[in-house]
Amino acid sequence: MHRWDTSKPEVLYTATKARTIASLRSVQLRQGSVNLPLLKIPIDHYVIDELHLFLRIFDVLMSNLISLALLMGRTARDGSKQHLDALASAIRSCGVTFHTWKEQGREQLKWTSLTGDGRKKVMKTLPSKQIEVLPHETIQETIKL
Secondary structure, X not given: OOOOOOOOXXXXXXXXXXXXXXXXXXXXXXXXXXOOOOOOOOHHHOOOOHHHHHHHHHHHHHHHHHHHHHHXXXXXXXXXXXXXXXXXXXXXXXXXXXXXXEOOOOXXXXXXXXXXXXXXXXXXXXXXXHXXXXXXXXXXXXXXX
């Protein structure tokens, strides 16, 4: 079952798994919540901001991919950046401009921020291209994301 499948009635997704403000205040049922709700607005009145949710998820996934490529480069015998270069090349092959760099005097790696259309292109086409970039034991799980 997928929430975006609109062929099924909405009650199918909300009836048995619905949260309430009272359940969030209970310590045992606060899974996925860091803090108590600030306002007492019923959860069925929440509207998810899908655009910014997508942007945040994309940023986290991209950061994790870059961190993984850097880690694989550090653990390689020659300490090269070939994994990072392969990832950047795979992202560019999706039809977007993408570069990585280090600012002078800093160790932290920076990369090109993609526009909304660029992010959509990368999310749509990169999973099929990650095979050369990711370690073999995590390829299938990462592509699912």
